Amino acid sequence: xxxxxxQSIVEFSKTINLSAWITAGATLLLAVLTFVYVRLTGxxxxxxxxxxxxxxxxxxxxxxxxxxxxxxxxxxGLAHDIKFEFSRxxxxxxxxxxxxxAKEVVVMKDGPLINGIPALGPGECRKIDWGQYGSLSAAxxxxxxxxxxxxxxxxxxxEPTRCPLEVKSFEGTVAAEKPATKMAKELExxxxxxxxxxxxxxxxxxxxxxxxxxKDVEDEA
Numbered sequence: 263x264x265x266x267x268x269q270s271i272v273e274f275s276k277t278i279n280l281s282a283w284i285t286a287g288a289t290l291l292l293a294v295l296t297f298v299y300v301r302l303t304g305x306x307x308x309x310x311x312x313x314x315x316x317x318x319x320x321x322x323x324x325x326x327x328x329x330x331x332x333x334x335x336x337x338x339g340l341a342h343d344i345k346f347e348f349s350r351x352x353x354x355x356x357x358x359x360x361x362x363x364a365k366e367v368v369v370m371k372d373g374p375l376i377n378g379i380p381a382l383g384p385g386e387c388r389k390i391d392w393g394q395y396g397s398l399s400a401a402x403x404x405x406x407x408x409x410x411x412x413x414x415x416x417x418x419x420x421e422p423t424r425c426p427l428e429v430k431s432f433e434g435t436v437a438a439e440k441p442a443t444k445m446a447k448e449l450e451x452x453x454x455x456x457x458x459x460x461x462x463x464x465x466x467x468x469x470x471x472x473x474x475x476x477k478d479v480e481d482e483a
Contacts, residue, residue, distance in 0.1 A: 313341030315382060315411045317375075317425045319392065321432070327359065327394050329429060333374065333411075334387035341413040341420075342381040349408040352427070353401040356393030361400040375409075382413075398429045406430075 314337035322328040335341050351369035370376055374388050382388075392398060406428035413420055 311339040312420065313337035313339040313382070313384070313413060313415055314420075314423060315341050315344055315413045316423050317346070317409045317411060317427060319427055319429060319432075321435075322391070329392050329395060329398060329432065331375070331390040331392045331427070332387055333379065333382070333390075335382040335384055338384050339415055340381060340383055341415065344379040344382060344411065344413040346375050346378070347410040347412070348375075352407055352409075353393070353398065355391070356397035356401045358397030358400075359394055360396040362396075367401045395429055395432055399433075402427075402429060404430070 313335050315333065315335050317331060317333050320330055320332055322330050333344075333346075352375065353367050354370040354373075355368065373390065375390065379388060393401075406426035409425045409427055411423045411425065413422075
């Protein structure tokens, strides 16, 4: 075997080794990318089914002057073992339209915000009458109460949410009754009035005026 043949065989072997290394490297890279893709897809799907519990302050649509605390699961999964922590004691049932305070602030000592909530499904909520703007504004002052919501998913502790609870932003806002609510109230009044009339609550007065005798009528004619 001459020298040129040996060199050709060596070069061919090097070419085969290089191709094998390139193939192995590409296969390894593809495996890594596939692993990353699967992990990211699984994480995205898991996140889409995570619960998320928040607390917010809203106007009661049927009683416009009343502000409510609403605990709601805005996520798409079941939240359980829900507990709450507050940066300072939370006032409760502060009813009064003015900021004049004639009583001591009463703090919340029981209820779902203190005792916790066993579970909330997607979209489920708990509503609590908190009070009216004037009294709540005086009780809270200028600083909001920070509420921390802790909850679990399948026994795993989820990332807590922190929500500021305040009423200052409601100053000057519109809180009118819905037309449907007003209509329902008016219909209820009409219904009560009809019931009173039909039950004889309002007596119907009828005055009977006697007609003059026919003879007197003829004389006048």
